[in-house]
């Protein structure tokens with residue numbers, strides 16, 4: 001399988017400052033929706049700027065479409081759509097006119113504009129001035145701009161930042177559709193684990209300029225398939241004795257708390273039901289040791 005983006009020990013520092021990227025090796029396979037996940041300041045935007053040539057790389061670590069980036073500058077960028085810096089939208093112009101302007105600037109045919117508006121769900125709003133658009137609509141218009149050249153690769157830096165849940169969902173659905181129906185490989189950064197979990201096939205986790213994990217999303221999820229549930233209930237010791245044969249490995253944490261180790265998350269509702277049916281008074285249920293906990297511990301600066 002070809003990697004559309006590949007970096008080999010990519011390092012970078014701004015000026016004489018400390019390294020912002022430290023030996024980052026990324027592998028983004030063709031056809032992937034690759035989530036680049038990390039907290040603020042981890043180095044995501046810097047990586048995006050390097051991949052899109054906004055800042056020049058300091059070595060020769062980046063390959064795009066199987067060839068070194070340095071040997072393909074600037075022609076390769078016609079195969080890449082990106083939304084890395086703030087999109088420059090003309091607020092007093094309509095969505096269509098913004099797209100026409102970009103098409104002229106890039107020397108591409110305006111014929112694709114109606115299809116692009118349709119694709120990003122703005123077919124009925126194309127004639128409205130962009131100043132009347134919501135943030136989510138502006139973001140979708142910016143994605144339409146990035147798609148005008150029919151790119152094989154889309155690079156998006158925090159595309160859902162600042163959007164409400166509805167706007168986030170629209171962008172997510174758009175990206176999944178683009179990937180499925182148009183075969184676009186997508187490299188998207190975010191600091192939100194649940195977003196990446198919902199739409200990505202692959203994930204790379206970066207913290208302090210270092211890659212902490214890279215792999216398929218299902219590999220990452222499988223690591224956390226078991227479910228540890230902490231139950232707060234009336235009398236932990238009595239219930240533990242009764243339930244031990246059914247749930248081997250359970251542990252009394254203190255007088256009112258038991259931790260159950262279940263093989264999968266799907267086993268949780270059945271366990272809760274059996275406790276309630278048996279007459280237990282449950283005050284609280286908490287899942288522990290999931291992907292979220294692991295991500296937080298990974299990026300915890302004290303560790």
Ligand SMILES: Nc1ncnc2c1ncn2[C@@H]1O[C@H](COP(=O)(O)OP(=O)(O)OP(=O)(O)O)[C@@H](O)[C@H]1O
Pocket residue numbers: 014017020038039040041042043044045046047158191
């Ligand atoms: N132009 C610059 N000059 C000097 N340092 C910079 C510059 N841009 C970013 N940095 C520093 O580089 C580090 C990585 O920043 P970067 O913007 O790549 O992180 P990020 O993961 O994208 O985070 P965010 O989501 O907050 O943008 C940070 O410590 C930041 O302060």
